[in-house]
Amino acid sequence: MSDNGYRCGHAACECTVPTGGGFCSTWCEEHASSSDGHRCECGHEACEHRMNAEGR
Numbered sequence: 001m002s003d004n005g006y007r008c009g010h011a012a013c014e015c016t017v018p019t020g021g022g023f024c025s026t027w028c029e030e031h032a033s034s035s036d037g038h039r040c041e042c043g044h045e046a047c048e049h050r051m052n053a054e055g056r
């Protein structure tokens with residue numbers, strides 16, 4: 001999951017993006033610089049799995 005792109009610019013996001021410093025979604029772009037970034041709600045599969053696994 002790590003050698004096929006760059007991590008999304010949102011700290012809590014598990015998604016990868018094709019270019020460094022980019023975001024997987026508009027949600028991430030808007031929330032990356034805010035302090036409530038303890039979880040990602042971009043809606044992509046990687047992040048939904050992570051939410052289910054951690055229970056928060």
Ligand SMILES: [Zn+2]
Nearest residue numbers: 013040042047
């Ligand atoms: Zn995400």
Ligand SMILES: [Zn+2]
Nearest residue numbers: 008013024028
């Ligand atoms: Zn993202």
